[in-house]
Amino acid sequence: MNKKIILTLIISISLLIMLSGCSKLGEEQAGQAPYKLKKPVSKTAPTSAKQSTTKDKVASGEIAPATESESNPGMPAKAANKPATIYTAYARYSAKVYKIDPILTPTPEFVVLKNLDDSGYLRGKYIDVVNYCGSEPDGCIAGSRVYSSSNIYIYEPIEYGEPNYFGSTDATDQGHQFDETMSYYAGDTISQYFRDNFNYEYPIKITIKLYEPFRDEDLDWIGVTDVSGNIFIPRQHPGPVNYMRDVKGIMHEYTHNVYHQFVSTPSTVLDEGYAIYLPSSIVDDSRYSLYLNPRDPKNIDNSYSGNDNPFAFAAALWDVRRQLGRSTTDELIFESWDIQPIGHSGAVEGMVSLIEASNQKYGLHSATHRINRQIITDAFERHGIVCRDCIPAS
Numbered sequence: 001m002n003k004k005i006i007l008t009l010i011i012s013i014s015l016l017i018m019l020s021g022c023s024k025l026g027e028e029q030a031g032q033a034p035y036k037l038k039k040p041v042s043k044t045a046p047t048s049a050k051q052s053t054t055k056d057k058v059a060s061g062e063i064a065p066a067t068e069s070e071s072n073p074g075m076p077a078k079a080a081n082k083p084a085t086i087y088t089a090y091a092r093y094s095a096k097v098y099k100i101d102p103i104l105t106p107t108p109e110f111v112v113l114k115n116l117d118d119s120g121y122l123r124g125k126y127i128d129v130v131n132y133c134g135s136e137p138d139g140c141i142a143g144s145r146v147y148s149s150s151n152i153y154i155y156e157p158i159e160y161g162e163p164n165y166f167g168s169t170d171a172t173d174q175g176h177q178f179d180e181t182m183s184y185y186a187g188d189t190i191s192q193y194f195r196d197n198f199n200y201e202y203p204i205k206i207t208i209k210l211y212e213p214f215r216d217e218d219l220d221w222i223g224v225t226d227v228s229g230n231i232f233i234p235r236q237h238p239g240p241v242n243y244m245r246d247v248k249g250i251m252h253e254y255t256h257n258v259y260h261q262f263v264s265t266p267s268t269v270l271d272e273g274y275a276i277y278l279p280s281s282i283v284d285d286s287r288y289s290l291y292l293n294p295r296d297p298k299n300i301d302n303s304y305s306g307n308d309n310p311f312a313f314a315a316a317l318w319d320v321r322r323q324l325g326r327s328t329t330d331e332l333i334f335e336s337w338d339i340q341p342i343g344h345s346g347a348v349e350g351m352v353s354l355i356e357a358s359n360q361k362y363g364l365h366s367a368t369h370r371i372n373r374q375i376i377t378d379a380f381e382r383h384g385i386v387c388r389d390c391i392p393a394s
């Protein structure tokens, strides 16, 4: 009996202890639940749109994760306020560039350069940037290259002629290193666009050769290309224009290079028309489609008209793009290059080949092709490019 009583007592005490423990656990859970819900909301959490935008860009890899100065967003905080390590907080391959040009995007932004070969130079799988000098070197060292052992390319956009445009140290050699960085960024961005959207890779590495300065005032060009994959960009043409800071200008020359792979003897209206249109499409801005010039915006969202006018051809393409969207329009353009007649063809052949690209992709009798054909013919007609008889009916 005694044993039974003792056993009963032990069981009862154990049950009491267990119940007591459960009760305590239940209280903790009940007490913690609202705390856990509240905890993520920090009083010091950033709430301004500016901060969250920056954070989003870091998360997406668009900019480098660096501590920013509150008074100067986009710039590192000063050493007086923050630990010195902030200056090494940039991610590898970080760079600072104008996303389009100094007029449309006047505040340099942080980007992450892609496809670099880790040599420290602005040299990658698809693009190489080399500095040449014209007849007046002005401190330029022929064949020189930007070199960064950390693969971080953050320089200030000092203007040519200002102190620290050229210099013998990183601290004093800011402006022209900024120019070279921009050239790599622009060239690699468009090469990536061709790979991502058209599955097209230029057969050899493109070398962007920067001439500083170029002062042949008789030549009216921002750059030239050759069959060996070179793009030549002068830093300065008559006037205060630095073409190395014009993303569209470098993309313009790159587009020529690719187009010449398909059409060996292109007409000026098509050659220039595509090279004017495509960079604007890539950066999604129709303004300053060619020749960065504050006095001449050359917006291809415009009524430019005429069979022999490259801007009219580019404007017709932009008109098509507004209705078919960037992806479809650019893809049809790229496909049209492969089916253009060999030899010298003009704006009409450009339009017809665009419609033929739609035919080949969607089928002559498909509803999509019929809609595309109508949109394309109407858009080109608005810009004075007409040839109804040239286009096969469904």
Ligand SMILES: [Zn+2]
Residues within 6 Å of the ligand: 252, 256, 271, 272, 275
């Ligand atoms: Zn051109």
